[in-house]
Amino acid sequence: MRGALTLCLLLLAATLAALMLGPVRLSPALLWQGLSSGEGPGALVLGTIRGPRVLTALGAGAVLGLSGALFQALFRNPLAAPDIMGFTAGAGLTIIAAIALGLTLPPPLLAAGGGLVAALLVVLLSQRRGHATPPLTMILVGLGIGFIASALSSFLLTLLPHPQAAEAQRWLTGSLAARDWTHVAQVWLIGAALTALALAQLRRLAALELGEDLAAGLGLRVGRARLALAGTAVLLAAAGVAVAGPVPFIALMSGPLGARLTGAQRLQGRMLSAAGTGALVLVVADLAARAALPGIQLPAGVMTGLLGAPYLLWRLSREMEKGEL
Amino acid sequence: MTLDMHTGLRDRPHGGLTAERLSLGYAERPVISELSLDLPRGAMTAILGPNGCGKSTLLRAMARLLAPSAGRVLLDGEDIHRRDTRALARELAILPQSPIAPEGITVADLVKRGRTPWRGLFTPWRGEDATACAEALAAVQMTEFAERPLGELSGGQRQRAWIALVLAQAAPLLLLDEPTTYLDLVHQIDVLALLRRRNREAGLTVVSVLHDLNLAARFSDRLVLLGRDGLIATGTPWEVLTPANLQTAFGLAARVDPDPVTGTPMIIPL
Numbered sequence: 001m002r003g004a005l006t007l008c009l010l011l012l013a014a015t016l017a018a019l020m021l022g023p024v025r026l027s028p029a030l031l032w033q034g035l036s037s038g039e040g041p042g043a044l045v046l047g048t049i050r051g052p053r054v055l056t057a058l059g060a061g062a063v064l065g066l067s068g069a070l071f072q073a074l075f076r077n078p079l080a081a082p083d084i085m086g087f088t089a090g091a092g093l094t095i096i097a098a099i100a101l102g103l104t105l106p107p108p109l110l111a112a113g114g115g116l117v118a119a120l121l122v123v124l125l126s127q128r129r130g131h132a133t134p135p136l137t138m139i140l141v142g143l144g145i146g147f148i149a150s151a152l153s154s155f156l157l158t159l160l161p162h163p164q165a166a167e168a169q170r171w172l173t174g175s176l177a178a179r180d181w182t183h184v185a186q187v188w189l190i191g192a193a194l195t196a197l198a199l200a201q202l203r204r205l206a207a208l209e210l211g212e213d214l215a216a217g218l219g220l221r222v223g224r225a226r227l228a229l230a231g232t233a234v235l236l237a238a239a240g241v242a243v244a245g246p247v248p249f250i251a252l253m254s255g256p257l258g259a260r261l262t263g264a265q266r267l268q269g270r271m272l273s274a275a276g277t278g279a280l281v282l283v284v285a286d287l288a289a290r291a292a293l294p295g296i297q298l299p300a301g302v303m304t305g306l307l308g309a310p311y312l313l314w315r316l317s318r319e320m321e322k323g324e325l
Numbered sequence: 326m327t328l329d330m331h332t333g334l335r336d337r338p339h340g341g342l343t344a345e346r347l348s349l350g351y352a353e354r355p356v357i358s359e360l361s362l363d364l365p366r367g368a369m370t371a372i373l374g375p376n377g378c379g380k381s382t383l384l385r386a387m388a389r390l391l392a393p394s395a396g397r398v399l400l401d402g403e404d405i406h407r408r409d410t411r412a413l414a415r416e417l418a419i420l421p422q423s424p425i426a427p428e429g430i431t432v433a434d435l436v437k438r439g440r441t442p443w444r445g446l447f448t449p450w451r452g453e454d455a456t457a458c459a460e461a462l463a464a465v466q467m468t469e470f471a472e473r474p475l476g477e478l479s480g481g482q483r484q485r486a487w488i489a490l491v492l493a494q495a496a497p498l499l500l501l502d503e504p505t506t507y508l509d510l511v512h513q514i515d516v517l518a519l520l521r522r523r524n525r526e527a528g529l530t531v532v533s534v535l536h537d538l539n540l541a542a543r544f545s546d547r548l549v550l551l552g553r554d555g556l557i558a559t560g561t562p563w564e565v566l567t568p569a570n571l572q573t574a575f576g577l578a579a580r581v582d583p584d585p586v587t588g589t590p591m592i593i594p595l
Contacts, residue, residue: 076425210438211421217390218418218441219414221410265434
């Protein structure tokens with residue numbers, strides 16, 4: 001309980017800081033005036049620039065964090081995450097491809113399609129006849145799929161005219177610049193529906209965590225349950241990618257970081273901690289990216305990359321020590 | 326109907342778990358072929374045999390974790406693969422050999438998951454779920470450890486927590502794959518005595534794969550002895566554990582005397 005409160009307070013503090021800090025600095029008084037009356041300089045900044053940006057970051061971070069924690073529980077492996085396994089790269093690729101080809105489909109739909117195709121490829125390519133696929137095999141195959149998707153995205157970028165290419169490049173890094181209320185509505189509505197869907201499946205996940213044999217003994221149709229959970233997790237990640245780009249490492253880091261922050265042991269607590277931590281990390285990363293170099297707005301993905309890469313290395317070394325790799 | 330050559334059991338109408346000309350494994354490398362077996366309700370049965378004879382494979386198939394390549398497994402006369410998986414889980418529970426403990430999980434949280442087949446998508450946690458878990462914890466004498474993380478417990482306590490999970494599942498039939506492996510002698514006896522108690526007091530049908538012949542003889546009503554070429558014998562411990570059968574199954578020259586304490590067969594290797 002105390003842990004959950006800590007996380008909520010951190011989220012609140014980060015949100016307020018993200019709303020107040022920037023080229024135009026808002027004092028708490030101006031922020032309050034803007035929030036309460038909808039007037040003054042605060043209202044303009046909140047209503048058109050930072051409000052949508054921060055709320056999009058919160059929503060996208062939360063769905064990415066939850067997605068990662070679901071995969072980690074499902075695969076019983078801390079390296080399992082949509083950003084490591086190529087699902088976010090796949091989601092990003094379809095959006096870039098649509099831009100390059102001049103297709104105008106809603107980004108959430110494109111991202112969902114790309115993420116699901118990447119997941120399908122991972123499943124098909126890692127399957128061996130008559131054997132259960134070890135999670136690590138799927139993770140490594142996913143890593144490969146991710147590289148291919150990123151390479152294809154880079155190739156498509158070269159086909160775009162310059163200003164569009166720069167914009168797309170920025171988005172591919174994971175960026176929250178120039179978000180509007182459509183993005184906010186998208187990520188929060190889709191995110192809420194998918195989160196409810198994920199939470200409804202937690203009992204099955206709790207059984208699956210005990211191993212496939214015991215889960216089957218407890219009455220689960222193991223294959224079907226895993227597929228439904230993995231599908232939900234891919235869609236959650238895609239919902240985040242659609243509004244914030246394939247921001248790296250949020251999904252990978254949020255589960256373990258959230259569990260450490262809140263001390264949650266139970267499955268539901270761990271999942272909600274991961275969502276909250278994902279939101280926190282993305283808001284802070286975006287704020288840091290805006291503030292890092294005066295006059296230059298770095299994409300948030302640069303910051304999460306700087307944070308996430310050392311984490312990934314540490315994780316890999318831990319897994320190697322345990323003999324898991 | 327037909328008289329089965331191997332078991333001598335007639336196909337008669339009765340409750341329990343039955344293997345009917347069961348073949349397991351791949352066609353080119355069968356692990357079990359055409360095995361017929363009856364596991365009657367109310368009994369405590371141990372499956373014995375040398376390593377690699379397919380004991381665990383047989384148990385997994387009886388618990389529908391493995392689809393047979395031929396033959397059927399029947400529960401009260403009905404093919405278990407045709408039944409709804411959740412409904413079946415209320416009838417038949419299995420504790421696999423090495424279940425996986427999620428990191429940091431407490432005993433209480435683990436045992437709660439045994440209620441999975443009784444809870445629908447939107448069924449809240451009910452009084453009967455709590456009662457079943459409390460009873461299961463009490464049955465394995467782990468009530469005071471409920472809030473402890475599983476990882477901090479001894480091997481024997483951990484195994485009792487896992488057994489509490491399948492007891493909370495409240496199925497009248499419980500299969501266990503090597504429940505005493507990796508435990509020291511005291512805890513092996515502890516686990517078997519606990520299962521025996523549930524068998525006597527709650528009428529739980531228990532079928533387990535065991536290694537220790539003397540313990541199996543001591544704690545079982547019926548034994549199933551497998552050899553490399555299939556079923557060797559089933560019946561009471563005295564019927565099954567004969568020097569001739571031990572020679573066939575294990576290549577073991579042994580004398581079988583009554584255990585001075587319990588009167589059950591005791592194997593003395595020669």
